[in-house]
Amino acid sequence: MQRMKVDFNYAMKAFVECGLDDTALEKYREKARMGLSRLLRLVDEDKAGFVNLPGQDTSAMKKFAKEMSGKFNDLILIGIGGSSLGMETLCGALLPYGHNARSFSQRGAFPRVWVADNVDPAKISAILNECEPEDTFICVITKSGSTVETAANFNVIYEWLDEGAKEPKKHICTITDPEKGTLREISEKEGFPVFPIPDNVGGRFSVLSPVGLLPAALLGIDIDKLLEGAASVTRDKYEKIITLSSIYMYFMENGKNINVLMPYSSRLSSFADWYCQLWGESLGKRTDTDGNIVMFGSTPVKAVGVIDQHSQVQLFKEGPEDKVVTFIEVEKHEKDKKIMAEYDDYGYLEGHSLGELCNIELLTTEAALKNTGKPSVKISVDSLDEYTLGSLFMLWQYVVPVIGLACDIDPFDQPGVEEGKNYAYGLLGKSGYEDMKQKFEEIFTKRDDFIV
Amino acid sequence: MQRMKVDFNYAMKAFVECGLDDTALEKYREKARMGLSRLLRLVDEDKAGFVNLPGQDTSAMKKFAKEMSGKFNDLILIGIGGSSLGMETLCGALLPYGHNARSFSQRGAFPRVWVADNVDPAKISAILNECEPEDTFICVITKSGSTVETAANFNVIYEWLDEGAKEPKKHICTITDPEKGTLREISEKEGFPVFPIPDNVGGRFSVLSPVGLLPAALLGIDIDKLLEGAASVTRDKYEKIITLSSIYMYFMENGKNINVLMPYSSRLSSFADWYCQLWGESLGKRTDTDGNIVMFGSTPVKAVGVIDQHSQVQLFKEGPEDKVVTFIEVEKHEKDKKIMAEYDDYGYLEGHSLGELCNIELLTTEAALKNTGKPSVKISVDSLDEYTLGSLFMLWQYVVPVIGLACDIDPFDQPGVEEGKNYAYGLLGKSGYEDMKQKFEEIFTKRDDFIV
Structure with a gap:
């Protein structure tokens, strides 16, 4: 069963003047194929571990989640960037909106979840003010073990735990490098349960490692189904990867320095943040792999449909020809609500549903952009669940490095954050x-x- | 007392190669002054009502908030775009993080707050599943009265209220046009309390009208202090408005089509969303005021410090020279937390505080961008409260139309959303x-x- 589709009609010259003709499509497909073969070579050399994550053994995480089940009211996740955006995406997409406001029984005895990412005292104070140390479990996530914000928040939260919990060290687990680093040493010394981030999986490619999976398992998300969806992005989907990569490369090289991702679903709002990190940090590079100064990279922009139709779409439609928009469509929205028009003036809404309206507005925005010559692509999933979310993660995790490698850019380093x-x-x-x-x-x- | 500062050192050629020299600064200042005088003319002609909002009478809103106080556990705000982003900014900045997770008494008997913006069934279902009709108050916000998403969500939520509340019509107030429109008619017929959005105040300029103020008052926010801060952006701050406008115009006309706003505070995350609407929808225009096709507008991008140092900053620093970054600094963070280093490896953090670390990272990111020739501007507020938030709103509400009017762009229409x-x-x-x-x-x- 095909649960995901890529529709690139409105990226093509046949429909949008600035789009690709058949020759350009074939040329950039060729380039994308080269990028993919370079990526697969790195996989063979064990240098791009994210590709193999779907095959990992999840039993230790599931066992741990089972042991923890019902024991804590709050879960504080301490991590930032690649160590937080993935799990925020998982929570946003797969937990009910307002999860933390629900009572313990309504949550099925799964904890509330708090992300201590920023070193913002107001945020950290509010979290600690709301939680009870005795009833809280914390999970510290940093691959290197030395991320300064994570270290700072861990110390502050540890002190709070130490003051309020009988056995503070029983309230902590860590996710870090399998062999080295400060957090690994501390975990071994203190006996914290520790889950490894494979050495060849970088932060922004780690959502399907324990970085995303362990918190997900603690929150009752079906992690095997996530991996199953991710695994589906293999040979039969290479066509999608090559198509998307070739289209984005064409537009990057033809004056469009902005790549908008616009899911039509509030549940995918954080997915767009995750995408911005993956795209920006992987492709934004000063030098190519030969050391030439290239100042490469188009800028990822997040938008959320239908909300941003009342905001950024004015600019996307009428502003400069510097963007390509990628929509994500959820064909069937869960728990859809029929509209009963209470007042005559709203009579035209009668019998339609919220999900139907959402998807109609996606179509009409596609049409309006097309009509002013602005290109777009649409990725559709039949519904939004663990499986399709896993496949969306993996699709982008392929597309971005394929673009980088095809353009002689290292998609796996981030020298610019060091200074x-x-x-x-x-x-x-x-x-x-x-x-x-x-x-x-x-x-x-x-x-x-x-x-x- | 000067509670806000604008530091434009690293937008100047004296520090950053692509920046303004004294001649360019004077030229663009002149242009900005022209934009400002055009704006002030519109104010005189009663066509730019947002400027006068600080002088409005807030007593009816405060009286209503007092009557409602403690009566409901949940407040559902139905509105989208200009009718939701402003109050989300107010809530994000001024309510404690995790407000909705707190108990009634901890909230000071103020309600939980839910924003029914998107026509996303999962979001709306989750909200209605969590609230009790009898214990919920709803506020419907649409200036025209006919916004389709607001109409759809209102009908769905009205039905839910009708099924579950004894006197459903006692649970509703509206914020809409003072004289006309569907929602005005319905409100008068049904006897809903209705608060007016002045005719000359457009959606994205309405945060300081009842659109933002009434929900704020219902949540215990000091709305007079907000207006007082907004009022402070008058003659003595014109210098700030002119400086910022001139810098952004210079960069727009010199190859930088991306304007990043990066507050170093999680509390200002939604402020950046609000800014993206204000900037994108006001400046993204196909034609100028003479009808020439110009496809105008640079693209606003949201980033949040320090989080995005682990994400987009790699691109900002090493990628193409197509951006100007505006930082917002909160000089003194409330409820700051000292760091006690539990483990030796984190010893260097001992005695520093989270807020200090946050602000140090802002300085070092400024320096790192400067060092690769990427321009930035910094707006600092001494602390983040109603007053400074009000002044930040008003500052940007001036800057954006000044740019538009100086460039012969109508900042107050949005023809592109109609199609x-x-x-x-x-x-x-x-x-x-x-x-x-x-x-x-x-x-x-x-x-x-x-x-x-």
Whole structure:
């Protein structure tokens, strides 16, 4: 059964003037095929571990989740970026909206879930104010073990746990490198249960590793079905991967430096954030693999249908020709609601449903963009569940590196985040970073007449 | 006391190669002054009502909020776009994180708040599943009275209220046009309390009208202080407005088609969404005021610090030179938390606080961007409260129209949203839109070989 479709009609010149003709499509498909074969070579060399995650053994996570079941009212996940966006996507898509507001029994004895990502005191204070240490389990997630925000939040939350829980160390598990790093050492010393992030899986490609799966299992999400959906993105779907990659490369090389992802579903709002990280951090690079300065990368933009029809769509439709929009359609919305028109003026709504209206508006937005010559692509899933979400994750995890590798860009590194981090270590007084503090002070000069 | 500062050092050529020199700054300032004088003329002609909102009488809203106080456990706000983003910003910035998860007493007898914006059945079902009709108050917000998503959600939620509440009509108030429209008629017929949106205040400029203020008052937010902060953006702050407008115009006209807003505070996450609507819908226009086709507008992008340092900052720093980043800094974070380093490896964090770390990371990201020649601007507020939030709203509500008017763009219309809406009416069978259905069907053709 085909649960996912890619419709690229309105990326084609046959429908939209700036789109691909058959020659361009074949040319960029060829390029995408090269990117895919480079990716598959990296997989063979064991350097792109995300591809193999669907085959992992999930029994330890499921066993742990079963042991924990019903024991805690709150789960605090400490992690940031690649260690938080994936599980926020899972929660947003698969838990009922307003999960944390529901009572314990309505949650099926699954905990409330809080994400301590930002070092924002208001957010962290509010979380700690709301939870009871004795009734809270925390999960610390950082591959390197040294992520500064995660370290800071872990220390603050540990202190809170230590003050309020009888056996604080029984309230902690960690997800980190399988062999090395600060958090690995601490976990082994303290006896925290620890789940490994495979060495060849980077943060933004880790949602289908324990980083996403363990929290998901603790929240009652069917992780095997997620992996089953992810596994479906193999040979029979290479056609989708190659098609999407070739279209995005064509538009990137033809003046469109903005890539909008616009799911028509509030449940996929966080998915668009996850996509922004995957795209931006993988493709935004100063140098190519030969060291030439290329300042590569188009900018991912999040939009949510139908909400952004009342916001960004005005710009998408009437503004500059600098974007390609990718819609995600959920063909059948769960728990759909029929509309009974209470007042005559709303009579035209009678008998339609909310989900139907949502999908009609997607079609009419597609049409309106097409009609002003703005290109779009549509990915449709028949419904939104663990399986299709798993396949959406895996689809994009292929598409982005295929584009990078086809364009001689390393999609798996992130050299640009180091500089700011090292200055921060310097300013915080971390030993070994004294020269970074000095360098920061040399760079960070300001003039008062440029402040109003 | 100066509670807000604008630092534009790293937008200047003195620090960043692509930035403004003194001549460019003066040229664009001149242009911005012209935009401002055009705006002030519109204000005189009573065509830009948002400027006068700080002077409005709030007593009816405060009285209503007082009467309602403690009477309901849940408040459902039905509205979308300009009728929802503003109050989501207010809630995100001024209510404690996780407000809805807190008990009635911890909320100070203020209700939980749910936003029925999207026509997403999963979201609406989850809200209705969690609330009790008898214990819920709803507020329907649409200026025209005919917004299709708001009409649909209102009808669905009204039916739910009608089935479960003894006197359903006592559970409803509306915010709409002062004189005309469907919702105005219904409200008068049914006796719903109704609060007016001034005729000369458009949706995306309405956060400081009852659209934002009434829900805020119902949630215990000090609306007078909000207005006081907004009022502070007058003559003494024109310098800030002109500076920001001139810088953004310079970069728009010099190859930067992306404007990033990056507050370093999770509380301002929704503020960035609000900004994206204001910027995108006001400036994204096909024609200028003389009717020339210009396809104007740069694209607003939301980022949240420090979270996006682990995501989009890689692209901002190393990718193409197509962006200007505006940071928002909160100088003093409330409820800050000192870090006690539990483990030696985290010893360098000892004695620092979360808020300090957050702000250090902002400085180091500024420095890292500067060091690769990427321009940025920084808006600082001394702390985040009703007053400074009100001034941030008003600052941007000036800056965006000043840019539009200086560039001969109408910042107050949104012609591009009509087409898709009319097709949708056609497809839903609304009388008078039969030709739109036909036109849609002519446009919306597809080829099967472009679907994989």
